[in-house]
Amino acid sequence: MTSVRLVRSSQLSSVAEYAYASAVSLSAERLIFAAGACPLDAEGNTVAVGDVAGQAKQVMDNLDVALREAGATLRDVLKTTVYVASAKQDDLVVAWEVVRARFGDHDAPSTLLGVAALGYDDQLVEVEAVAAV
Template identity: 65%
Template sequence: MPVELVRAPALSGDVPYAYAAVAPPGSLVFTAGACPLDADGAVVAPGDPRAQAEVVMANLVVALAASGCTLADVAKSTVYVASADRDDLVAVWQVVRSAFGDHDAPSTLLGVAALGYPDQLVEVEAVAVRG
């Protein structure tokens, strides 16, 4: 059974995501935060949140695949951007939304002071449901 995305009629319909998701009985998959790391463990594109977001989403797809899932199985994601600049948050959000396509599962977008690796600006974690 797929993830059921819930839209609350009493809340604004002008948001680009569902307000909640219901997971059927089965296996929940919790990813670690996907980071903008290359195959050697180096942070890519220092200073470029959009480019880092592209790598982060590609890495998230790989982690989900290794767990038997795709982005369409994600019930909830959290997007962290090490910036107080709203333009950076929006740029990252556009990359994340594009990767998810029509699957507009609930997501939280946060500007944070710092992330774990030097020069890291973006991290995305997800909860998915393996069918």
């Protein structure tokens, strides 16, 4: 059972597809800070070169693995930050739709950013997360 409680407000717009805050009970045993998940395969190659949605899918697969290895799931996530190497809002939306779909009804708070560049060759998407278990 997760110790994460998503916080919504009737005083803020419902346009955002995520909760505006999250809270964790003091009984949580651990906080997990996941490094930015990247669109790399097991050999370290960037996948889906030029494909924002394809990279976002790989990023979420990798984030899921990292969280599971740390003893958490996507449902334990308190907050994410989604980075997209693009100045085009459409590219940000494409990445967000993949990330959002992967979380299902666990719509943890998130920040979505367009950035100039990311760390690996041909990398377009990265997602970091904080979870509590």
